[in-house]
Structure formats: C-alpha cells, structure tokens
Amino acid sequence: xxxxxxxxxxxxxxxxxxxxxxxxxxxxDAAQTAVTGMYRIWGFNVRHLSADGAELGFSTWPCExxxxxxxxxxxxxxxxxxxxRGDQA
Ligand SMILES: [Zn+2]
Numbered sequence: 001x002x003x004x005x006x007x008x009x010x011x012x013x014x015x016x017x018x019x020x021x022x023x024x025x026x027x028x029d030a031a032q033t034a035v036t037g038m039y040r041i042w043g044f045n046v047r048h049l050s051a052d053g054a055e056l057g058f059s060t061w062p063c064e065x066x067x068x069x070x071x072x073x074x075x076x077x078x079x080x081x082x083x084x085r086g087d088q089a
Contacts, residue, residue, distance in 0.1 A: 005081045009049070010056050010074035015065030019051035019077055037066030042079070051077035 014034040017024035024031040038046045042065075049065065054076040062069045065077060 002082050002084055005079075005083045007079040007081075009064040009077045009079060010059060010061065011051060011065035011077045012063035012068050012070070012072060012074065014068070015063055015077065016051050016053060016075040019049055019065070020053060034063075034066040034068065037063075037068060041065075041067055045079065045081050048081050049077060049079050051075060 011019070012034070014024050014030050015038065018031060018034060018038075024034070038049070042049065056074040056076055058072065059074040060071045061074075063074070
C-alpha cells in the first residue's frame with residue numbers, strides 16, 4: 001500500500017493550465033519559465049502535482065508551483081507525493 005503526503009498549494013494561472021491541460025500558450029515564454037520554476041522547486045515530484053482549478057482569489061504571495069513572484073489570481077492545486085519508505089527516487 002502506498003501512502004501519500006498531500007499538500008495543498010496556491011498556484012498561478014500558468015501553473016494551473018500546465019497542470020490541468022499540460023500546456024499554456026499566451027505567445028510569451030511564460031509556460032517555459034513556469035516549467036523551469038516547477039522543476040527547480042519540485043524536481044521529479046513535479047509529476048505528482050495536479051490542479052482542480054478552484055479559485056483562491058488574488059494573492060501577493062509567490063506561486064507555490066513555480067515560484068513566480070508576480071501578484072495575481074491563485075488557483076488550488078495539490079502535491080500528492082508517495083511516501084513509501086526505501087523507495088526514494
Ligand atoms: Zn506558477
């Protein structure tokens with residue numbers, strides 16, 4: 001049986017789209033910047049992130065997905081990290 005360490009996150013709209021749809025395209029490099037940020041923060045655990053899209057409202061805190069410090073609307077996401085002992089990647 002696998003147990004999970006679940007953490008609730010507040011992520012920016014770019015992370016929301018990346019986690020929910022696997023892509024975000026606004027004609028800028030925002031998506032690439034967010035992906036880079038997510039890997040820097042989460043490493044291989046980035047594949048355990050998912051978003052349900054619930055609106056959390058405007059926030060001045062950095063995005064907890066990619067670390068982006070722009071203020072803006074945040075959306076709910078979850079990190080569901082398996083915690084099986086002795087099986088650390
Ligand atoms: Zn983000």
